[in-house]
Each structure stands twice: as C-alpha cells, then as structure tokens.
Amino acid sequence: MGRGSLFETVAPGVARVHSIIANAYLVGEPGETWILVDSGTPRDVDRIRRAAAARYGEESRPAAIVLTHGHFDHAGSARVLANFWDVPVYAHRLEAPYLSGQSEYPPKDPTVGGFMGMLSRFFPSRTVHLGTRLAILPEAGEVPGRPDWRWRFTPGHSPGHVAFFNARDSVLLAGDAITTVDLDSWIAVMTNERKVCRPPAPFTCDWKQAHASVRQLAELAPAHIACGHGVPMSGPEAPAQLRELASHFPAPKSGRYARMPARTDHNGVRWLPRDVPDPLPGIAAGVGAAVVIGAALAKRKSD
Numbered sequence: 001m002g003r004g005s006l007f008e009t010v011a012p013g014v015a016r017v018h019s020i021i022a023n024a025y026l027v028g029e030p031g032e033t034w035i036l037v038d039s040g041t042p043r044d045v046d047r048i049r050r051a052a053a054a055r056y057g058e059e060s061r062p063a064a065i066v067l068t069h070g071h072f073d074h075a076g077s078a079r080v081l082a083n084f085w086d087v088p089v090y091a092h093r094l095e096a097p098y099l100s101g102q103s104e105y106p107p108k109d110p111t112v113g114g115f116m117g118m119l120s121r122f123f124p125s126r127t128v129h130l131g132t133r134l135a136i137l138p139e140a141g142e143v144p145g146r147p148d149w150r151w152r153f154t155p156g157h158s159p160g161h162v163a164f165f166n167a168r169d170s171v172l173l174a175g176d177a178i179t180t181v182d183l184d185s186w187i188a189v190m191t192n193e194r195k196v197c198r199p200p201a202p203f204t205c206d207w208k209q210a211h212a213s214v215r216q217l218a219e220l221a222p223a224h225i226a227c228g229h230g231v232p233m234s235g236p237e238a239p240a241q242l243r244e245l246a247s248h249f250p251a252p253k254s255g256r257y258a259r260m261p262a263r264t265d266h267n268g269v270r271w272l273p274r275d276v277p278d279p280l281p282g283i284a285a286g287v288g289a290a291v292v293i294g295a296a297l298a299k300r301k302s303d
C-alpha cells in the first residue's frame with residue numbers, strides 16, 4: 001500500500017480499509033453494487049467514507065453495511081455511516097442484543113495473557129447502539145446486496161459472529177473468527193508478520209465454539225483470507241495455515257473462559273464464569289500500553 005492510500009485491493013472485488021486497530025472491507029468492484037463489511041472504530045468514519053468515495057465515486061453509497069460481529073472495533077462507525085448513506089446495518093440475530101442496548105457483551109478477559117490481553121485493559125467492552133438502523137441477516141445465508149457472497153455462522157469469539165465467503169473467487173472475510181497476525185505477540189503485531197492465528201483472545205467468550213468455527217472455515221480451503229486484524233493473505237499458505245490452526249487449536253489454558261464459556265441467547269448474556277482477579281495494577285498497565293501504542297503509531301507513520 002502506497003503512502004496515503006485509502007484502500008488496497010486484497011482479493012477479487014475486495015478492498016481493505018485499514019485503520020489503526022481493525023480492517024473494514026469494501027466489497028464489490030467499482031461500478032457494481034457494493035457493501036461495507038465491518039466499520040472500524042468510531043474514529044474511522046472519515047477514513048471509510050473517503051475510501052468508499054475514492055473507490056466508487058463521490059455520490060455512491062452501499063446497498064448495506066454488514067457486520068461480522070458487533071465489537072467496538074468492527075461496529076464502531078456503523079451507525080454514523082448508516083445515517084450518512086441511509087442504509088441498514090445487518091448483523092446476526094444473536095449479535096442483536098449487544099447492538100440494541102439490550103445486553104452488554106460478556107466481559108473481556110485481560111487475564112488470558114499475551115500482548116492483546118495486556119492492551120485489552122484499555123479497550124471498551126461497550127459497543128454502539130444501532131437503533132432503527134439494525135437489521136437481521138436473512139436466515140438462509142444470503143448477503144444483502146451481494147448475491148455472490150454467503151454468510152456462515154461462526155460463533156465463539158462473540159455469540160453471533162459470522163464470516164463471509166465468496167465461493168466463486170474463494171475469498172473469506174473471517175472477521176475475528178481468526179486473525180492473520182499473532183495478536184498474542186507484540187513483535188508480530190509491530191512487524192505485521194502474516195500468520196493465521198486464533199481469534200483475539202481477551203474478547204473470545206466460548207473457546208469450544210471458536211475452535212468448531214475454525215474447523216468449519218478450514219473446510220472452505222479459502223485461497224484468500226482477510227480478517228478484522230492483520231494483513232490479508234493469499235496463496236497456498238493461507239488455507240494450509242488455516243488447516244493447521246484447526247488441527248492444533250491453541251485454546252487458552254487459563255483465564256475466565258478457558259474452562260467454561262459465557263452462556264448467551266437471543267436476549268444476550270445469561271450466565272458468566274466467575275471473574276478471574278486481574279493481578280496487573282492499572283497504572284503499570286497504563287504506562288505499558290501508552291509506550292506500546294506510541295510505538296505502534298510511530299511505526300505506522302513510517303510505513
């Protein structure tokens with residue numbers, strides 16, 4: 001990606017809009033009907049709007065915004081963009097309680113460890129309230145506005161997580177069901193080293209489901225894998241690494257959800273495993289995170 005590019009083409013018909021934390025995707029070739037898959041954090045409104053205008057034209061608007069799930073780094077700009085474009089925001093019905101103010105997500109678990117576990121102390125558990133913009137994905141797997149794509153139910157990272165697959169071009173938009181960067185390693189995050197890895201651990205509330213979802217995605221053998229986090233991957237190592245992850249899935253050994261999942265239903269959270277005390281004092285963690293985020297920003301500027 002060149003300096004100042006608003007988006008980069010990562011697979012047939014798919015462009016990545018890259019923000020400091022998460023990826024959003026513009027799906028559809030210029031001139032076609034298009035959709036926005038995920039919407040970054042609340043700070044990404046402008047970037048996504050400018051990227052869409054650059055790819056599709058100033059007056060163009062999508063058929064819909066569709067979300068892999070509702071975490072703040074995927075749904076953050078959805079409401080503002082939906083109002084701007086006057087379009088609905090689709091999510092799975094099991095994700096709806098968290099996007100309508102009915103329930104909070106299961107609490108994050110910083111004690112699960114790793115780099116992202118440490119940073120997660122400073123990420124909000126709350127997400128956005130989509131109000132009347134929220135719409136439910138059609139049950140049969142259709143993706144509104146893009147008949148060449150299907151959604152697949154891939155819960156575990158969040159209760160109503162979905163991934164999007166285009167069988168013709170073998171493209172997988174996996175959301176946070178997997179990542180293409182090892183978020184547990186600070187070095188991997190800093191260097192953007194590409195590797196198919198487990199979902200972002202501190203925000204994953206059911207590891208058994210998460211593993212089953214990875215197995216399901218591995219069966220698709222996608223030639224292109226584009227996730228919420230990490231640089232997208234294409235070529236034979238993408239499906240090979242996904243298969244490897246499915247057969248040797250590194251579920252955490254400790255942490256709040258390591259042994260028991262959060263129990264959720266169409267009303268949101270029903271039951272939670274007991275909280276694990278967080279041994280890291282807030283101030284020490286704050287200093288650590290400030291240093292790390294500062295380094296990340298400096299690195300991004302020099303890219």
Ligand SMILES: [Zn+2]
Binds near residue numbers: 069071157203
């Ligand atoms: Zn997430």
Ligand SMILES: [Zn+2]
Binds near residue numbers: 074176200
């Ligand atoms: Zn995410």
